[in-house]
Amino acid sequence: MSVIVVGSMAFDDIETPFGKSNKIIGGAGTYIAYAATHFVRPVKQVSVVGYDFPTEELDELCTRGVNIEAVEVIPDRKSFFWAGKYHLDMNTRDTLVTELNVLGDFKPVIPESYQGAEFLMLGNLAPAVQLSVINQLQVRPKLIALDTMNFWMDVALPELEEVIRKIDVLLVNDSEARQLTAEYSLVKAAKKILTMGPKFLIIKKGEHGALLFHANKVFMAPALPLDEVFDPTGAGDTFAGGFIGHLAKTGDISFENMKTAIIMGSALASFCVEKFGTTRLKEITKEDISERVQQFKELTNYQIEI
Amino acid sequence: MSVIVVGSMAFDDIETPFGKSNKIIGGAGTYIAYAATHFVRPVKQVSVVGYDFPTEELDELCTRGVNIEAVEVIPDRKSFFWAGKYHLDMNTRDTLVTELNVLGDFKPVIPESYQGAEFLMLGNLAPAVQLSVINQLQVRPKLIALDTMNFWMDVALPELEEVIRKIDVLLVNDSEARQLTAEYSLVKAAKKILTMGPKFLIIKKGEHGALLFHANKVFMAPALPLDEVFDPTGAGDTFAGGFIGHLAKTGDISFENMKTAIIMGSALASFCVEKFGTTRLKEITKEDISERVQQFKELTNYQIEI
Numbered sequence A, B: 001m002s003v004i005v006v007g008s009m010a011f012d013d014i015e016t017p018f019g020k021s022n023k024i025i026g027g028a029g030t031y032i033a034y035a036a037t038h039f040v041r042p043v044k045q046v047s048v049v050g051y052d053f054p055t056e057e058l059d060e061l062c063t064r065g066v067n068i069e070a071v072e073v074i075p076d077r078k079s080f081f082w083a084g085k086y087h088l089d090m091n092t093r094d095t096l097v098t099e100l101n102v103l104g105d106f107k108p109v110i111p112e113s114y115q116g117a118e119f120l121m122l123g124n125l126a127p128a129v130q131l132s133v134i135n136q137l138q139v140r141p142k143l144i145a146l147d148t149m150n151f152w153m154d155v156a157l158p159e160l161e162e163v164i165r166k167i168d169v170l171l172v173n174d175s176e177a178r179q180l181t182a183e184y185s186l187v188k189a190a191k192k193i194l195t196m197g198p199k200f201l202i203i204k205k206g207e208h209g210a211l212l213f214h215a216n217k218v219f220m221a222p223a224l225p226l227d228e229v230f231d232p233t234g235a236g237d238t239f240a241g242g243f244i245g246h247l248a249k250t251g252d253i254s255f256e257n258m259k260t261a262i263i264m265g266s267a268l269a270s271f272c273v274e275k276f277g278t279t280r281l282k283e284i285t286k287e288d289i290s291e292r293v294q295q296f297k298e299l300t301n302y303q304i305e306i
Helices: A028-036 A055-063 A100-103 A129-138 A149-156 A157-164 A174-181 A186-193 A235-250 A255-272 A279-283 A288-301 B028-036 B054-062 B099-107 B127-136 B149-154 B157-164 B174-181 B185-191 B237-249 B255-272 B277-283 B286-300
Strands: A004-008 A009-018 A017-027 A043-050 A066-073 A080-086 A093-099 A119-122 A143-148 A169-173 A201-205 A210-215 A219-220 B003-006 B009-014 B021-025 B045-048 B066-074 B080-086 B093-099 B121-122 B143-147 B169-173 B200-204 B212-215 B217-221
Touching: A004 A028, A004 A129, A004 B127, A009 A186, A028 A043, A028 A235, A028 A255, A028 A279, A043 A100, A055 A066, A055 A186, A080 A100, A100 A288, A119 A129, A119 A235, A119 B143, A129 A157, A143 A235, A143 B093, A149 A157, A149 A174, A169 A174, A169 A210, A169 A235, A174 A186, A186 A201, A186 A210, A201 A235, A201 A255, A210 A255, A219 A255, A219 B286, A235 A255, A255 A279, A279 B066, A288 B217, B003 B028, B003 B127, B003 B237, B009 B093, B021 B028, B021 B277, B028 B045, B028 B237, B028 B255, B028 B277, B045 B099, B054 B169, B121 B127, B121 B237, B127 B157, B143 B237, B149 B157, B149 B174, B169 B237, B174 B185, B174 B200, B185 B200, B185 B212, B200 B255, B212 B255, B217 B255, B237 B255, B255 B277, B255 B286
Parallel strands: A004 A043, A004 A119, A009 A080, A043 A066, A119 A143, A143 A169, A169 A201, B003 B045, B003 B121, B009 B080, B045 B066, B121 B143, B143 B169, B169 B200
Antiparallel strands: A009 A017, A080 A093, A201 A210, A210 A219, B009 B021, B080 B093, B200 B212, B212 B217
């Protein structure tokens, strides 16, 4: 089945306790696409970049099965740029620079060749932009997943609520789930969100794993305990890419298969954090992924007689 | 098999966003004992209380299979008393009052009838007290588990390190594991702790579950996502009680069986937090526990083809 991915493609400058990345390729859309291509090709990418975005990276994306027909290149402007510095705990970070550049007035246009896609992954962007993509699709996809963040809850809540009403799967982290619902208990937050539109809710908890809520069911996916998190940037986007990639590959949107998709997303994310940027997503093989998924299985596997 | 439990028996006064408990029965030893008796009887209790500790509670413990021969009653002094107030997030709390009273110079004496016990659970107490219990045992138990807290790392680190060298299973929370090793990564912290004496390490992460480390193996137990945590007091002790209770019941100290023991501990802890104090631990039945364990299984269960 085919999947449309919408998200930023950008430059990041990352500082962690382990070192500095200098200016490297980043952006939610980039991470999602690289992760998803491990499961499904082509990935129909929707994004915008400036004149400074390297042709080699676009070529690399194409080689790996990303259709960049709807990646607009603005010849006289720069790509989105973000610089940040992680604290020692690697869970919190300071944003040092945000230059929206081409992303500031991004108006995605869905080409005819993208129509009919069964899966849509809306990466973290302004809710109005996410909504415009949904509205351009002539046939509603079988599944629409959306990632967002606290920033949009602060500055564009009505638009966010509007787009959330139209989707099937919402991905947020724990503090965002709390902010969106004004509920501290994640179970209560989940119940509220499941009345706001989405039939499925994924709460990402970083090193503590992820929760999937659907109707009155809940699934808890572990995160692999890692010796070292080298660079957490893009882990959530990579998770989303592995998730939607597995769903699009299998075409199965049952609760049971979403569990598997979450494990796939978690496995990909566990690679992502091992090096700066998208490095690991380009290095890993099918065998690496299988091995990692096996580790996930062993991590929570136990026998019990009741 | 038989188990010795060492821990405080006390009064608590708890305030949560849901209400005030007034003065109720608490103490690590009390929670551990009530939890463990759901799996194994008798529980050979070692503790100290003052004249104010209700005879009815001691009778209740006896009825539930707790041997109180080594629960010393000091006729002219008061029981240990703690008062605390939980913040809105229920994960952090302020201690309002700590009156050590009889606990201040607690010198446990292990009676002849307790000798030969195969399991020893040392609840959170001064490391010197924990050590004195180990030293009084004529035959080393098959398994010694120890719970401790950051306070002892601050004020009695050499004694804590000494007792840790003599045990098999250490139970701490995530911040304590970090403090004990000066490592932020829990995986690195675990590797260090496993060179300090214990062959097994359990890191309790509250609402995020628990990790079990042994040699190069790791197991991640979920915590049940709860609508409401009414009172977290004693959850860690209850976890320890369920854990040691299951091990003592089965007599099996393999890594595989410890996984099961952790699930049992987690299940008991998930009941504990539903009401103030030990209330739920006295109410629940074997059927309630089985049902809860089944929920835990469903929480992390998935099928995946690799």
